[in-house]
Amino acid sequence: MRDNEKKNASPFIVPAEIDQYIRRGMEQAKELRQNRSRNRWIRVGSSLVACLFIFVFIFSVRLSPAVAAYVSSIPGMEKIVDFLRDDKGLQKAAEHNLVQNIGASGSLDGVTFTIDQVLADEKRMLLFYTLKNDLPDKEVALHKIELFDQSGKEWEHGVSWSGMGSEDPVIRNRIDIIINEATEIPDFMAAKVSLEIDHIKQDNPLSIDFVVDKSKYKTFEKKVYPVTKEVTVDGQRFTIEQIAVFPTQTEVSIRFDPANKKHVFDFDKLRLEDEKGQTFAFWGNGVPVRDNGENGKIYHLESIYFVEPEKLYLKTDGIRALDKDQLQIVIDAKTGTLTKVPNDRLKLTALRQVDDVVGMDFSLKVPPQDNHSHISLGYNMTDDLGNEYEYVQGSSSSATKDESIQNYSMLFKRKTNKGTPTSYSFLLSSYPERLQGTFSIEVK
Numbered sequence: 001m002r003d004n005e006k007k008n009a010s011p012f013i014v015p016a017e018i019d020q021y022i023r024r025g026m027e028q029a030k031e032l033r034q035n036r037s038r039n040r041w042i043r044v045g046s047s048l049v050a051c052l053f054i055f056v057f058i059f060s061v062r063l064s065p066a067v068a069a070y071v072s073s074i075p076g077m078e079k080i081v082d083f084l085r086d087d088k089g090l091q092k093a094a095e096h097n098l099v100q101n102i103g104a105s106g107s108l109d110g111v112t113f114t115i116d117q118v119l120a121d122e123k124r125m126l127l128f129y130t131l132k133n134d135l136p137d138k139e140v141a142l143h144k145i146e147l148f149d150q151s152g153k154e155w156e157h158g159v160s161w162s163g164m165g166s167e168d169p170v171i172r173n174r175i176d177i178i179i180n181e182a183t184e185i186p187d188f189m190a191a192k193v194s195l196e197i198d199h200i201k202q203d204n205p206l207s208i209d210f211v212v213d214k215s216k217y218k219t220f221e222k223k224v225y226p227v228t229k230e231v232t233v234d235g236q237r238f239t240i241e242q243i244a245v246f247p248t249q250t251e252v253s254i255r256f257d258p259a260n261k262k263h264v265f266d267f268d269k270l271r272l273e274d275e276k277g278q279t280f281a282f283w284g285n286g287v288p289v290r291d292n293g294e295n296g297k298i299y300h301l302e303s304i305y306f307v308e309p310e311k312l313y314l315k316t317d318g319i320r321a322l323d324k325d326q327l328q329i330v331i332d333a334k335t336g337t338l339t340k341v342p343n344d345r346l347k348l349t350a351l352r353q354v355d356d357v358v359g360m361d362f363s364l365k366v367p368p369q370d371n372h373s374h375i376s377l378g379y380n381m382t383d384d385l386g387n388e389y390e391y392v393q394g395s396s397s398s399a400t401k402d403e404s405i406q407n408y409s410m411l412f413k414r415k416t417n418k419g420t421p422t423s424y425s426f427l428l429s430s431y432p433e434r435l436q437g438t439f440s441i442e443v444k
Helices: 018-031 065-073 088-095
Strands: 042-044 049-051 099-108 111-120 124-133 140-148 157-161 170-179 189-197 206-210 223-233 236-245 250-256 262-268 271-274 279-281 289-291 296-301 312-316 318-323 328-332 337-340 346-354 357-365 381-383 389-398 405-414 423-427 439-442
Touching: 088 111, 099 189, 099 206, 111 189, 111 206, 124 140, 140 157, 140 170, 223 439, 236 262, 236 312, 328 346, 337 346, 381 389
Parallel strands: 049 157
Antiparallel strands: 042 049, 099 111, 111 124, 124 170, 140 189, 157 170, 189 206, 223 236, 236 250, 250 296, 262 318, 271 279, 271 312, 289 296, 312 439, 328 337, 328 423, 346 357, 357 405, 381 423, 389 405
């Protein structure tokens, strides 16, 4: 269900869209296993990471005339200029000839999917694609992409993309691929691209073969800035371990003290700033953070690879965190009420229970700085009987009259049958509460 179509329902009322929820969501849930780290952007399968909530924040960042002219002058590159506007690091990577033309296509029943270009290094690969739709009055969308090596084995990687379905005859977008630590881009790749037409997944995927020239980026070796500086904010301690720099992104490794009383969800505008005041942050596309062992996270920022600043500072505007004993949300399955919640910011507005499917709606009151910054509440649900659930689908929207109220919907399917529960619970993956204070430290 789209954000602008979501309506609050009374408890125990079955929504008209429940069949569509289940049909679309369960196809994805069967293919993916939930990431136990509660990462709010991605889900992890045996060889696939897919975006759950794809919030694309477009900032008013413009390519410099020199960069735009340079990229557009390369044959076939003029189409991807718009996709580099939001990331200064990727602009520099394009200037250094890291974009390569592919032009490989696959067609089926009036739809053609073309991988136009690739921008890659050892940590990240961006596929720029065109989706041509010759079906009149039909909405087409990318459902999933799988990548295989020359032996037919699925390549282990993470993937995210933005965008909804469209009836436009030509759709251009990009797919962001995170490369696992122990793997590298195969010499040959076969892509299986699954599409949705009018919200229904098509059974037959498109097959597209292509080759990435790894020599393009092999000479650009990783740069590491050792930091190992401890930071304390509002009594919570964490260590900035190191900064690793690649042509496509900068990675900031942070480890949190397990003795902290609060759980840190996220940083507000975590960024690097050079001696000239130029900032390098995460601008909304791709995957912002991944786990790094127990109590560790790696945050992805714009690349400073081709900038090489003399001084470098790591800064944030705020730290979203909550007491560790307040992370659990508990819902009374009989009354449809919250029995455990951090505070009155979060309210349950609907609970739907239909056989083994559970849907719930929430309203969340946020401070002014979060009016346009939606979160994900949680993925891993269980109940008082120990049943297991799959996260099927979620959506969020803002109230039309009050920007401080955000509405969230989540849909789960029970995988086990241990009886009818009397309560449900899940751990929060984010919440609009913050530590008192920020930090700014010199890292170079």
